[in-house]
Amino acid sequence: MTVLNQDTPSTAAGSRPARRRKPLGTRAYKVFRVAALVVVVLFLLAPLFWMLLASLKTNVDIYDTAKAFLFSPTFENYANVLQRNNYFVFVVNSFWVAFVSTALSIVLGVPAAYAMSRFTMHRSALVVLMARVIPGVSLLVPWYYVFSNLRMVGKFEVLILSHMFVALPLIVYIMMSYFDSLPLELEESAEVDGLTPIGAFRLITLPLAVSGIATAGFLSFIFSWNNFMFALVLSGAKTKTLPVAIFDFVSYASIDWGGLMAAATVVTIPIMIIALFTQKYIVSGLTAGATKG
């Protein structure tokens, strides 16, 4: 209890003024609130828990409704998925594509966001943000044409390029609202002290923007890891990423539910662990710019 009590202010500290400690209302509301929150948490977590349970069952147990919760767990499904179906390779592919596309997008996107924020280049920003609006399919046909002529479909370069297309606008969007919130005075005084504008950006603004860059980076990594459609068309046998691998799992005759759930768990667990450790950044990234009005 005391641990939880100490935790609450720390999670709330960043976003919430301390004076919000008004009475929480009537006793009835308190009871309702706890009950409602329990329902919400159950609703959100139960399906994931069910997926985890099924991944630890044999297919016989999955079909046996009496063994919904009481069964002898087995790691056979995971062994099958990781060894026989080569999921280690897909994990590495997914990681590589997400990592490189995020890194390159940061290199391109952070300076661009800085310029767009400092010089209020609204029209340029709109061009980049258009990428968030356009349906991906309309880009895939031309890409596929060009890259298949270059004999590059199925190579990592193409996959990374297509994922950057999602990552870059996201990073520009988040970093723009981050730079908007950084005071201009710091750079101005650095320039008075003799730094060039680019020097002030590199030595003053960039170090201050590290947490913003982390926010944008983690989110873009997650989006890339989860991306399905681009990889479905542009990946090859050697570059297949996890979402495509899972999709292929069901195209065979009958569904191996245990294996499928193990595969689904293998793709979601890494991303959830990353999300848990970077929760603060992810939340601020997802809500970036939302309250500017």
Added chain:
Amino acid sequence: MSVLNPPRSAQPRSARGPSGRGSNFSAWANRHRKWLFAAPAMIFVGVLIVFPLAWTLYLSLTDSQGSVRAATEFIGLKNYLTVLTDTDRFWPAVGRTLSFTGLALAFEVVLGMGIALLLWRPFRGEKWVRVAILLPLVATPVAVGMMWRLIFDPNIGFVNQLLGMVGIPPQPWLSGQDTALGTTIFMDVWQWTPMVVLILLAGLTSLSDEPDEAARVDGANAFQRFFYITLPLMMPTVIVAILLRGIDALKTFDILYATKGKGGGSFHEVETLNVYAYGLSFDYNQYGLSSAVLILFFMIIIGSMWLLTMRKKAANK
């Protein structure tokens, strides 16, 4: 390594930095830093968007099909005519896209507002609720689709087991012609309500306490305070949430394709515009027709965004 071509123009940017201060290059770089910084990203996005979009526009006016390399003929607006008179696939897909987006958004915003209000004031264990809210949000949509396939399976699914306990007969869910779209909407609500919660919560915490306080002093009850004070103040944030979520909901593809496969199922029961266009392009190679669908789809997205932005401007006044 042709992947590195677009960024090449970025090299002079920060690599040389302030070290060459006083040199001509540094002075030049600093004078033009606005475009030096912005150009690489803009060229990248421009090449990857403007060119494909122009191409899609061009393809939509041709009879391109079979192979993208095959010779094509310019046929004017014929594809658009075909698509717009297609009451078999196109218009039902438009209807499904709009009802999927509309219903999912309605549930997500109402539930999201409710949950955000529950989380608004600090409480013990808040941290754990926040974790629960984050997990569906980051889960891989394809995996989420597979997870719900098992849970909603008519024979072995947990949902029908639960319903059986209270005496409700098993439902077909994803495999039913009438229930499939509703089930996918439910899946979308499960995954994306947390996103709406986070946005609305950010909005709520940035609200000033005074109007609420004043209304309380004046004797307004909780409902009055919400509907007359909090909600109007939150309107801009609500519209941002609808805007951000709506764009993605219109373009939903992963969970639909993962649960129902090609063509949105054998009766096209979850075939939205995005799934339809994808199928035309990559299952049937009807590039001309698919491009016309995509251009129309794009116009629908832009149109709804424009309407919302207008609404937001009105709410800000």
